[in-house]
Amino acid sequence: MAEEPAIKAVEEIASQLGERYVLIEDLDRSAYSYDASGMQYIPSAVVRPVELEDISFIIEVANKYGVPLVPRGSGTSLVGGPLPIEGSIVVDMQMMNKILEKDEYTGLVRVEAGLRLLDLNKVLSNRFMPINPDGMGFSTVGGLIAEDAASPLSVKYGTTAAMVLGVEVVLPTGETLLVEQPGPPSKRNILNLLIGSEGTLGIFTSALLRLPLRPESRIAYKIEMIDISDAVSIQTAIKRANISIAGFEAYHNYKELIGEKGAEAVSFLEVSGTKECADVWSSKLRSIFKEMDIPFEEIDTEEADSIWERRKSIYELAKRRKSAMRVISLLVHTHLTRDAIQEIDRTGSRLKLPVVTVFNPLLGWVMAIFLYDPTDEKEVKRTEKAIFNVIDRTIALGGSIGFGIGAGITKITSDMDEGFVSIFSSVKEALDPNWIMNPGKLIER
Amino acid sequence: MVKFSRSLMKELSRCIGCGACNISCPMFHVSDFKETEGARARIKLISMLGNNKIDLTEEFLGYIFTCINCGLCMDLCPVGIDVFDIIVKSRSSLVDIGYVPLVTVDMRDARRRTGSPIGEGLTKGVWLPPDFQPEKNADILFFAGCWVHTAPDVAINMSKILQKIAPNVAPAGPNEPCCGGLLYVIGERDSAEESKENLLKFIKELSPKVVVSGCSLCASLFPDLEMKYFSSFVDEALESNKIKTKSMKRKKNKIFLIRSCHSNGAARRILERIKNAVVIDTPNWICCDCGATLIYQSEPEKFDEWFKKISEIASDSDADYFMIEEPACYSMISKVLEGKNKYKGMKIISFPSFLVNHIS
Ligand SMILES: Cc1cc2nc3c(=O)[nH]c(=O)nc-3n(C[C@H](O)[C@H](O)[C@H](O)COP(=O)(O)OP(=O)(O)OC[C@H]3O[C@@H](n4cnc5c(N)ncnc54)[C@H](O)[C@@H]3O)c2cc1C
Ligand code: SF4
Ligand code: SF4
Numbered sequence: 001m002a003e004e005p006a007i008k009a010v011e012e013i014a015s016q017l018g019e020r021y022v023l024i025e026d027l028d029r030s031a032y033s034y035d036a037s038g039m040q041y042i043p044s045a046v047v048r049p050v051e052l053e054d055i056s057f058i059i060e061v062a063n064k065y066g067v068p069l070v071p072r073g074s075g076t077s078l079v080g081g082p083l084p085i086e087g088s089i090v091v092d093m094q095m096m097n098k099i100l101e102k103d104e105y106t107g108l109v110r111v112e113a114g115l116r117l118l119d120l121n122k123v124l125s126n127r128f129m130p131i132n133p134d135g136m137g138f139s140t141v142g143g144l145i146a147e148d149a150a151s152p153l154s155v156k157y158g159t160t161a162a163m164v165l166g167v168e169v170v171l172p173t174g175e176t177l178l179v180e181q182p183g184p185p186s187k188r189n190i191l192n193l194l195i196g197s198e199g200t201l202g203i204f205t206s207a208l209l210r211l212p213l214r215p216e217s218r219i220a221y222k223i224e225m226i227d228i229s230d231a232v233s234i235q236t237a238i239k240r241a242n243i244s245i246a247g248f249e250a251y252h253n254y255k256e257l258i259g260e261k262g263a264e265a266v267s268f269l270e271v272s273g274t275k276e277c278a279d280v281w282s283s284k285l286r287s288i289f290k291e292m293d294i295p296f297e298e299i300d301t302e303e304a305d306s307i308w309e310r311r312k313s314i315y316e317l318a319k320r321r322k323s324a325m326r327v328i329s330l331l332v333h334t335h336l337t338r339d340a341i342q343e344i345d346r347t348g349s350r351l352k353l354p355v356v357t358v359f360n361p362l363l364g365w366v367m368a369i370f371l372y373d374p375t376d377e378k379e380v381k382r383t384e385k386a387i388f389n390v391i392d393r394t395i396a397l398g399g400s401i402g403f404g405i406g407a408g409i410t411k412i413t414s415d416m417d418e419g420f421v422s423i424f425s426s427v428k429e430a431l432d433p434n435w436i437m438n439p440g441k442l443i444e445r
Numbered sequence: 446m447v448k449f450s451r452s453l454m455k456e457l458s459r460c461i462g463c464g465a466c467n468i469s470c471p472m473f474h475v476s477d478f479k480e481t482e483g484a485r486a487r488i489k490l491i492s493m494l495g496n497n498k499i500d501l502t503e504e505f506l507g508y509i510f511t512c513i514n515c516g517l518c519m520d521l522c523p524v525g526i527d528v529f530d531i532i533v534k535s536r537s538s539l540v541d542i543g544y545v546p547l548v549t550v551d552m553r554d555a556r557r558r559t560g561s562p563i564g565e566g567l568t569k570g571v572w573l574p575p576d577f578q579p580e581k582n583a584d585i586l587f588f589a590g591c592w593v594h595t596a597p598d599v600a601i602n603m604s605k606i607l608q609k610i611a612p613n614v615a616p617a618g619p620n621e622p623c624c625g626g627l628l629y630v631i632g633e634r635d636s637a638e639e640s641k642e643n644l645l646k647f648i649k650e651l652s653p654k655v656v657v658s659g660c661s662l663c664a665s666l667f668p669d670l671e672m673k674y675f676s677s678f679v680d681e682a683l684e685s686n687k688i689k690t691k692s693m694k695r696k697k698n699k700i701f702l703i704r705s706c707h708s709n710g711a712a713r714r715i716l717e718r719i720k721n722a723v724v725i726d727t728p729n730w731i732c733c734d735c736g737a738t739l740i741y742q743s744e745p746e747k748f749d750e751w752f753k754k755i756s757e758i759a760s761d762s763d764a765d766y767f768m769i770e771e772p773a774c775y776s777m778i779s780k781v782l783e784g785k786n787k788y789k790g791m792k793i794i795s796f797p798s799f800l801v802n803h804i805s
Contacts, residue, residue, distance in 0.1 A: 030499055031481035034489055036462040076464055094478035136465045315523035325461055374458040
């Protein structure tokens with residue numbers, strides 16, 4: 001079991017929240033030791049708040065005993081975000097899942113942070129777009145905001161930040177704040193400091209969101225790129241033709257791995273808007289494909305949804321090869337997308353690891369997914385090495401890590417982003433002098 | 446130290462930890478999303494056990510062996526892991542090594558003494574004449590399934606409905622062997638196989654045209670028994686116009702259906718054919734089958750919690766009927782309600798007992 005201060009902290013929390021909401025048994029602690037990253041750290045205890053006051057109290061006690069806390073949503077993080085690496089107490093937010101306010105007319109909803117996306121998507125009618133970066137709707141609103149999650153549709157709709165108008169947050173000092181845009185977005189936007197802070201600056205208890213409207217018309221294409229350089233050319237052609245793309249996602253190495261030869265990447269593109277706009281953009285897109293000699297086919301939006309929302313093809317691949325996956329997410333300047341992909345390819349072949357790269361050339365978002373046999377220790381080590389290799393190469397390209405899915409345990413270092421690390425560290429020091437809030441994530445102390 | 450087979454370990458390690466299997470897991474929802482209770486934790490913890498990262502205590506053993514056993518966890522897994530199958534496989538590996546949890550001891554012993562895991566409390570075929578003998582070469586052999594015998598009214602009504610479909614329906618009667626389904630889910634592979642073989646022999650001797658099972662678990666777990674589950678069979682009979690539905694007198698009767706986890710949605714389709722019956726949309730994790738019996742017996746408070754939670758959802762949705770498809774589940778709920786057929790303003794009824802009045 002845990003160390004002395006943690007035991008005292010847990011006892012005190014249990015006396016306030018009730019035994020039922022504090023888990024200390026080995027079984028429970030082990031069940032909160034993982035997320036979707038494949039890593040594992042056992043917490044000293046798990047607490048399950050049901051209201052704001054519980055959280056304020058938990059933070060007060062954590063400060064008193066110097067015991068670190070880790071906020072946790074559904075534990076779908078791919079980077080160890082909700083893992084208690086310093087024997088912390090996990091704060092499971094899933095019981096705080098109420099819908100506080102909703103307005104079908106404006107698309108505004110105020111919900112508690114533990115609400116899952118599949119339930120959020122039912123709050124308003126289907127005039128609104130479902131929010132679904134993880135593809136299953138299992139992650140929570142709090143996790144989404146903490147990671148500033150992104151999806152293929154972020155080309156049109158932006159990352160999570162674009163729909164967050166405000167949050168209620170309990171700071172590591174115990175103070176509760178409502179951080180909301182005072183009317184239309186102004187230059188004074190402190191909200192964006194909290195969005196994407198990966199649970200290191202406080203615990204979100206609720207959020208005010210504006211859900212985007214569903215477009216009248218959506219047209220989606222599946223295209224095959226013979227050469228990965230086509231991605232760069234397409235991106236330039238799209239910009240030149242002034243086409244407003246809604247979503248883009250490409251899978252590199254996918255065909256090769258399933259044993260089919262030919263295209264270097266399979267990708268999916270979507271335009272949406274009023275029927276007139278979508279039609280015009282769609283016909284412009286077709287001309288580009290034809291001009292570039294790129295094979296394409298129109299797919300129905302349901303199919304596009306199932307691919308974009310479920311990343312099915314990648315999972316299918318893992319299933320076929322019976323391998324586990326390790327993911328690293330990068331953001332590079334859009335014109336360097338191809339270079340980043342080539343670096344990943346090189347790493348994969350040098351370390352003899354199959355790798356699929358999911359990329360979005362319009363955002364410069366590149367996710368490397370290494371497939372490995374988790375029962376083979378040497379392969380596990382090589383995968384670890386591959387991740388660090390890719391990070392090094394990305395820094396050399398002037399890129400950064402953690403877009404959408406977060407940096408988590410891997411952390412952002414000064415050589416990746418000196419300005420961010422310096423300012424963010426000062427803010428962290430000021431708001432969380434005891435470093436009790438999710439230590440060991442995002443930045444080094 | 447527990448050592449699972451290489452193939453089981455590899456399958457376990459393919460889990461990417463995404464949590465999709467929790468979305469349809471009843472245990473996860475009933476426990477207010479407590480991670481430990483969900484399907485993902487079961488896979489992860491069994492994997493930790495196989496990797497020697499966690500000790501095998503009696504509590505842990507009991508945990509691995511007790512869930513609702515609904516099998517819904519495999520519905521959404523993006524990497525195609527058959528989660529329930531893995532859970533069952535690890536249970537049988539543990540049994541093979543010699544680890545048998547206390548929670549299943551009663552069922553194992555009962556089976557040894559009486560041939561059925563339910564034990565002495567069960568007398569089969571009480572609704573039949575004392576000298577009953579099953580008929581050979583019938584159109585339908587009605588295999589009730591162990592738990593259906595604990596709810597004779599349901600068995601009688603199932604039998605009546607089947608008689609509307611074919612003239613010659615033969616109940617399997619008091620000597621009906623147990624299919625072994627429950628033994629299978631608690632990892633008793635050999636006993637389950639033996640039970641199934643017994644049943645197969647029994648069916649062969651009677652050589653019916655078709656066997657209809659009152660229990661969905663038996664029909665779905667053992668496809669080689671070639672049984673049709675009651676609801677699916679009735680659904681097909683309606684589809685081919687052998688029988689028809691009768692409308693309900695009162696307008697708009699809202700039905701909250703607790704479906705069988707192992708069925709293919711047949712009960713819902715049947716109800717939707719009945720005029721004036723409105724079937725309420727329920728979350729996908731709401732289901733019940735006889736796999737829940739273990740939790741009912743070993744941790745009654747968990748079963749009560751499950752019932753409390755779903756009956757709350759039902760009454761919040763203004764249901765007139767709280768309808769239970771699976772006879773085992775109906776039987777357990779009846780005991781929790783001490784035989785009352787009204788609860789929170791809803792009529793508690795089994796699906797076959799409702800259907801018997803709405804089929805012609
Ligand atoms: C199969 C799969 C596909 C995915 N695809 C994508 C994708 O395309 N794009 C993408 O962006 N992400 C993706 N993800 C990652 C993941 O789903 C998201 O990061 C998600 O937003 C995490 O939500 P969660 O509720 O599970 O949070 P958790 O994993 O529990 O936590 C994530 C982080 O948020 C913090 N946190 C959680 N709740 C709170 C709170 N209330 N207050 C403060 N901090 C909190 C935690 O401390 C942690 O640092 C994918 C994951 C999987 C498994
Ligand atoms: S069988 Fe049912 S109760 Fe058991 S883990 Fe799977 S979904 Fe959950
Ligand atoms: S759905 Fe499949 S991959 Fe996801 S946690 Fe469950 S078993 Fe693992």
